[in-house]
Amino acid sequence: MLQTLALALLLLPAAGALVLALTALTIPRTAVRLIGPGVVWLGFVCTLILLVDSLQNNTAHDYTYWTWIKSGAFNLPVNLLVDRLSIFMCLVVTGVGGLIVTYAVGYMDHEGDASYARFFCYMDLFIFSMLLLVLAGNFVFLIMGWAMVGLSSYLLIGFYYWRYSAVAAARKAFVMNVIGDIGLILATFAIFVQYHQTTFAGVFGALPKADGFWIEVIGFLLLVGAVAKSAQLPLHTWLPDAMEGPTPVSALIHAATMVTAGVYLIGRMHPIYDVAFWSHSTAALLGAVTALVAATIGIVQTDIKRVLAYSTMSQIGYMFLGVGLGAYAAGFFHLLAHAFFKALLFMGAGNVIHSMRDEQDMRKFGGLWKDMRVTSICFLIGSLALVGIFPLVGFFSKEVILGDAFSKPDQGGFPQVMWAVGFLTAILTGFYTGRMWWMAFWREAAPDRPVAQPHEAPPVMMVPVIVLTVLTVIGGGLQINAGFDVGWRKVEDFLAPVLGVLPWAPRSLEWIPTAATLLLGGVAFLLAYNIYVNHTWRPWSAAVPWLQRLLERKYYADELYDALFVRTMDGAANAGDKVLEEPVLDGLPTDIGAATRAGAGTLALTQSGFFRTYILVFVGGAAIALILILLVRATS
C-alpha cells in the first residue's frame, strides 16, 4: 500500500500539470486555484503518511515497480527509494512548495486566465520533477528528474516570454544547467562502466573502500552537476538573472528547492564522497568561497530580489561547506531552515513588490514599517534568522555547520580555514541583511516611492508568510544541539540511518566561535543602520569606489564568460555558417535546382512550336532508323 502511495505522491503533481496543460485555454480560474496547489498539498499528505511510517518502522523502502531496460549487463528497473533522506526532501518540496504555490494563487491573480493556468501547470511540473529527483532509486531517473527540473526552471524564468531579458535569463539558466547535466550523465556512465550498476543500492554496495582514480573522477563529475544546479562558483552567474521570473518562482525554485538539489546530490552520494577525499574537499572549498563572494556582491545590490538571490547563493555555500566536510546532517538541517526563512523572505518581498506595483528597487521603498506592519514583522524575523540570531532556526542551523567545521579534527587544519571563511561570511551576511531591512522597511518613505499608500497583502498571500514565520521561530527546536553542546539533535538522528552519525564530537571550546558569530553578526546588522538610515557614517563605497564597481560588476564574471565562451561559440558558428552552411548545405540543393532548371530550359528550346521543325525531326528520325537497320544488317 505504501508502494502505491509513493507512486501517487510522485504522479499527483504530474497529473495536475497534465490537466492544466490540456485545458489551459478553457479552464475556469477557480478550478486552477483548486488543482494547482491542491495536488501539491495532496502530495504533502502522502509524504506525512510516509513520514509516520518511517518514524515508526525505521526501514528504508526500495520499491521496484517494473524492469524497464534489461540489455546485457545493463539492468534498469523503475524504482523509487523511500528512505529518511528522500522523505526529508519530499517534506520540504511539498510542504514549503505547497505554501508557495498557495501564495502564488494570490500573487499571480492579475494574469489572464490562460496565463494563470500556464503558470500553475509549470509549477506542478516543477514539483513533479523535483519529487522525481529526490525519490529516484537509480541514476537514470535521477538524471531525468534533474533535467526536468532544469526545464521547469527555464519555463518559469521565461514565463513573461515577451520580455527579452526574461528569455535571455531563462536561456542562460538552462545552458548552465545543461553543463551540470553533462557532468551528471558522464558520472553515471563512469559508474556503470566501473561498477556495472545503475541503482543506488547496487552502486553503493559495489563501491571500492579506498580512494582511487575513478572514484575521484566520478566525485568531480557529480560535483560539476551539483555546482551547476546550486549556482555555486564557477557556474553561478545564472542565479541573479533568474530573478526575472515571477516572485513565487524565485521563492520556490531559486531558494527552497531546485538550488538545493546539489546539496541533496552530495548527501545522497555520500558513500562515494566518504571515499573520494579530493572531490569531497573541493565541494567544501567551493561552498565556502561562494558563500564569501556572494555575500560581498550582495552588499551592493539595489534590487531586493537580487539581494535575496545572492544571499541564497551564499547560504547554499554554507550547505556545501557542511556536506563537503562530512557533516551531512548539518547541511541538510540548514537546507530545511533556509527553505523556511528564505521562502519567507522572498514571499515577503513579493508582498512589497505587489503593493509597490512591481517596483523592485529598494532605494524607492522605505516607510513600509508603518504601512505594511505584518509583512514587515515577518520580514524582520526572516532577516534575523538569515543572520543567525538566537532563538530563530537560522541560528541553530548555521551554528551546527560552523561548529562542526570548527570541531573537525585531522585534514590538516583545512576545516578550520573553512570555518574562518564561514565566520567572515556570517558577519557580511549580517551587514547586507541589515542594509536590506533598514533601506526597504524602516527608514522614511523615499521621495520617489511609486505608491503613496501601500496596502497590506490579501490573506491568501499573507497566510503562507505567517506560517513560515511561525516555522522559522519554532524550527530551531528540532536540533537544539548546535554551537553549544547541549540538548538533542533530532534532525541528525532522523537522517542517521541514511547519512550516518557525525564521526567527530564537538570541541569543548566550540561555544566561543558560536558566540562570536552571533555577536558580530548582530552588530553588523545594527551597524548598517548608521549608514543607510540616519546617514551618520559615509557609505563605505565613497571611500573605495573601485571596490564598489568591482562588486557591482560581480567580479566581471559575466564579462569573462562572455568573452571566453559566448564569443568563441558565436565565432565558430559564424565560421561554420560561411564555410559549410552557405556553400554546401544551402548551395548544393540550390545549385542542383538551378542546374536542373537550366537543363530544362535548354531542352525546352526543342519545343519551338514550329510544326515544320517537328516534321523535320520526324523524317530525320526515320532516316536514322534506317541507318540503324542497315548497320544491324551489315554486322550480322
Next chain:
Amino acid sequence: MIVPQIVFWVMAVIAVLGGLGVIASRQPVRSVLSLVAVMLALSVIFLLLSAQFVFAVQVIVYAGAVMVLFLFVVALLGPMGEGTSHHLRFHWGLSIVVVAVLGAFMYAQLQGIGFRAPDKLDTTFFGTVEQIGTGLFTTYLYPFELTSILLLVAAVGAIYLSRGGRTASEVRRQEEAHAEEDNVA
C-alpha cells in the same frame, strides 16, 4: 508488246511532273490539281499491273471524292499565297539534306534483297472485282470491318470538329467588347 512500255513511260512522266507541280506551285489550287493528275496517272499504271478494281476505286474515290473535298476546302478558305518566311532560315537546306539521306538509305536498304518466285496463279482472273470481293469478305473480313469503323470514327470526328467555334471576326468583336467592359468598370 511495246504498248505497255510506252503507256508506262508516258504515265510515269506525267506522274513525276505532277509531283513536281505539287511541291512547287505557289497557289494551293494548283497543288491540288497537280495531285489529281498524279493520281490519274497512277491509276493507269495500276491498270497496267492487273489491278482493275483498285484502278476504278482510285479514280472514283481518291481522285473523285477526296480530291474534290480538298478543292472544296481550298475554295472555302479563299486565296492563300505563301509569303516569305521570317522563321527557320536553315530549314530549306536541312530538309533537302534529310530527304537526300533518307533516299540514299532507302536505296541502300534495297541492296542484297532477293525476291521470291511468284505464286502459281491464274493471271487471267487476277485482280478482278470477283477476286477482291471474295478476299475481302472471307479471309480479310476482319480488317475490312475495322476499316469501316475507322471511317465511322473519322466521319464523327469531322462532324464534331466542324460544329462549334467562332469565326475570326466574331472572336475579334468579343474581345473588343470585353476590353470596353474592363475600361468602363
Next chain:
Amino acid sequence: MPDYGQIQVGAGTLDARLVLGLAFILFLLGALGVLVRRNPIVILVCIELMLNAANLTLITFAAQLHNLEGQLFALMTMTVAAAEAVVGLAILVDIFRVRDVEDVDELSELKG
C-alpha cells in the same frame, strides 16, 4: 536496285524496277514537300502524294508476286488516307474560323 523480275502485262513485260523507282521518286518528292511548304493545305496534299507512292509499291509487288494481299492492303490504305484527309481538313477549317492561316509557322503557340 536488285532485280525483281518482270511483270506480265498483257502480252508484254514490264520491269518491276522501273515502277518501284517511280514510286521511290514520288515518295521523296512528297517528303520534301511536307518539309518545305508552309501552306497547310499543300502539306496535306504532299502527305497524300506519299500515300499514293506507297500504294503504287504495294500494287507492284502484288502483281509481281501474284499475291492479292497487296491490292487489298492498298484498298485499306486508300480508306485510311481518305479518313485522315477528312479529319485533317476539318481541323484546318476549324483553325481557319478563328484566324487566317497562310503560314504554318504562325501556329507556334505550343512552344516551350
